Amino acid sequence: MIDPKTVSPLDLDTPDKTFLDANELVINMGPQHPATHGVLRVILRLDGEKVMGLECVIGYLHRGVEKIAENRTYTMFNPYVDRMDYVAAVSNGLGYCEAIEKLLSVEAPPRAQYIRVILTELNRMASHQLWLGTHALDIGAITPLFYTFRDREEILKIFEKYCGARLTTHAFRIGGLQYEVYDGFEKDVRSFVKFVKPKIDEYEELLTTNRIWLERTKGVGVISGKDCIALGVTGPVLRASGVQWDLRKAQPYANYKNFEFDIPTGKNGDTYDRYLVRMAEMRQSLRIIEQAVEGIPEGPVMAKVPKVMKPPVGEVYHSIEAPKGELGYFVVSDGSTQPYRVRVRPPSFVNLQALDLMCRDQLVADVIAVIGTLDIVLGEVDR
Amino acid sequence: MNAIIDYIQSYLRTKDVTPGGDGNIFWATVYILLVFVGLSVAVIAMNWLERKILAHMQVRLGPMRVGPHGLLQPIADAIKLLLKEDIIPAEADALVFWVAPFIVVLAAFTVFVVVPFGPEHAITDMNIGILFMLGVSSLSVLGIVTAGWASNSHYPLIGALRSSAQMVSYEVAMGLAVVSAIMMTSLGEKGGTLSMIGIVESQYQQQEWFLFKFFPLGVIAFGIFAIAMVAETNRAPFDLPEAESELTAGFHTEYSGFRWSLFFLAEYSAMIAVSSIAVTLWLGGWLRPFPNALSGPTWELAFSLVPGLAFVFLAAMCFYNTARMPKHPLFRIQTMGLAGFGALLGLIGIVLFLPGVRERVQDVFWFAAKVAAFMYLYIWYRGTFPRYRFDQLMRVGWKVLLPIGLGLLICTGLWVMRVEVWHEVIVPAWLGCIGLLRRIF
């Protein structure tokens, strides 16, 4: 087991940027490309089909979310965070709300905590399902996409019933939840868990032992645990490289310490391990949801927070385990109603930095697989 | 006038000769038109079926709007494609860009000259039939390469190079499998032959489909061919040249409208063509199932009723679904359309029951049914498999299929030799083998 604290920063040999070598083919992948998951532009330097190096050009989806935060009150900024990782909007909201709660020194009531966990884990499921569908589609298996979207729909239905929105939910408020859950929420969640368990087996049936899938994913985009830590890569990518690091266990937030679950890890740090880790994580999420839905306590869903929030001068960094990795919010308050600075540490952005390392000496087709396996969302990369 | 009518009728009096073999221009033209129209209809039907079957595999409905159950969708698409602007990129080599789709379509359609739909239902019968089919179908590589090159863009070029490398590599394995089947023909009464009709007749004489001959050699050869033919037609899981997620659309990225639809047409006809080769070589071509075990007039009659029954069954399904249609007035036209379609199918089915027709279309029906099974396999693959990577694809072709194919060739040769027909078999087969082996270049 690698101790994260002892690893020194990675020294990536940067290739000289002479694009003039006659044997090299420079290819622009994106920003309009079906497999770059949004508007990522990758400049590939190819030797035949082998990738000699690549450079990511980002910023096509930059909306200045962090700057917007400086001109909004704490409450007003809450919906904006949903637009970063729009696939896992609930996680974004959770991170932001908890960061501000930390700043205000309030704590959400236990009932809200439980519902937050349920919704966040449901969202993790949804995010992983979407990842699986698109990743498999990139590798050429078109069918899992439709299976996962069919099942993700059930999650979105629960979200819709709960807050009226399906994607950018704005589910949480600073200090708890705005709404009490609707009648039958527990029943819906329970039936969803029952519904989706065999479906995960179904996905695995299509892919896990499929020869072509194995050939396309095993040994592709290998990254060692050390490199992961040196690059700051987190989430399933890090865990698939054999580092047991999950913020839900390492620095428990919300009330994750009340639940029993495992941290699935891989060994080889290749695309296949990342696939297995995410599949296992879906099952662990279901485990958490099952426990949480059994134990929802009664009580209020909103803590006492002032109508006009003026947190004391200071700064706070709060990070949670989003589906894609460590999602951190660094909020600086100058005592006014608006944050002085909000800095988001988006997992997608940091994980994307590993792309060059993971794609070196692989083939063009592997770049697609690796982009897929990194599970990036460009809304979060560019913010 | 009478001479012309006499000329037309003279072919009908002949037996077991293709129009090409008879040298009858009129009937050859009729057959060419029939094959052309039939192929176009088959491609349209295939398009619709692929979308529907794939959709049902993927828990969705597929086209439902244009016509009942989207039956008219391919026609709507065709109209759309024909009306679309034909864009030629500014930097493209206009002439080559313009010609490339035609090369592909020509190659894909020309092979049907020798496809035997029945003992006399082929445009012609060449004594180099299978060589002709492999050769002409390999010409489509030229169209693909030139299409990719003429687009003057990176993605099409890579797609074209991938595609041609793939087709050239898999032709080798394909050729080896074919040669092993040709070797088997030499055990028939007339000796070894490359003629497509001769191959099927050889299977009839030997009372065995080549699939089961020399078990397991026939099955292995068929397996090699079945894998190679998917790669040859650039379909999933070997659809790298058009790997959408990697190369957007491969060699036809820059094509639009009519010219794009030509590539589409060529792809599907090529699928039908290679399936026809597989059916002819290993699955007994037009021969009905169990011609030996279930022979006799009763069984003959029973099997000759199958085509009509199949159409009647389809018609019944149409009527069943008509009954299930929503009763809302909005659906009235669709309901009527579906009923009409069912009536059409039923009518065809009834016509197929007529004794005269029954005997003539038998062969064509069984051939088409076997090819249709392959078409379903193609769709099934597409719904199930991820895509191979390029190096893995090459590895499968050169390091797996080719050695197996060579070993298979030797084994088949030895087995055939045991039957003491050295002169008739090994030599032509060996010659054909070398001819095909040289495809390495």
Place this chain on the structure above:
Amino acid sequence: MHAMLDISTLHYLVLGAALFLLGVIGVLTRRNVVIVLMSIELILNAVNLNLVAFSRYWQSVHGGLSALQGQVFAIFIITDAAAEAAIGLGILIAFFRNKETVNVDEVDLLKW
């Protein structure tokens, strides 16, 4: 008119000669190696046409199996053409990699 309607061996020979000459002109005048190689293919094909035409003539005169020798020769020449094209294009690629050109008259160094 009779000669027009009845295609004789000479017709094929003249066609072969025309192709041969076209090939020779291509080899002698073009600078682009690829096109020179293609012209050589033209020459080989002209020869093949002659061989097959003579084989056909021999069949009508003598018949028998030995008449097919011309076709066998044609097949050998096609084999030869394949080998020639592969080697020629291999040399061309090596040359292009070193000199960045495909012009024959720039191949005037014995080493580089």
Place this chain on the structure above:
Amino acid sequence: MNSSLAANPPVATPFFFYLLAAVMIVGGILVITRKNAVHSALALITTLLAQAGLYLMLYAPFVAGVQIILYAGGIMVLFLFVIMLINIERTMKERQFNKQWLVGIVAAGALGGLLIAAYTTTTGGRTLFPLGRQSYVDGDNTQRIAMLLFDNRFGTYMFAFEIASLLLLVAIIGAVVMAKKRI
């Protein structure tokens, strides 16, 4: 299946001969005159396919098949590959014909004159080598070629055949050695 070509000779022979011959000549001229090597290659392919048609008319179906599968489908694909690998943009802007082009054409013309002289003198006043009818059933052209290659009675070409395969092997290795960047 007996295609009985001998019983039914090809129809409209002169028409198809002149058509295919015209295609071949035009294709040949395009091959040696086009600037763009890809256009030349496409013209050459047309020529080769037309020639395959002529082979069929000469009752040489196997040669025709080999012509299509090897020449048009194999060698020409190789040509196209190579043309795409090398950069033709620059070559297209340069002079297309070398300095001795006039001498070359004169030499070729002289050769042509020689051929004309040969044909006129050898056939002068005599027959034009009539093709006549096929003397045997054509249905097994492939088998007969194979026999000729193999059977001792007709003078075997077995050795030459094996040498040809060796030649191909050498060519494969040579081409790979030549074209590969690093071995």
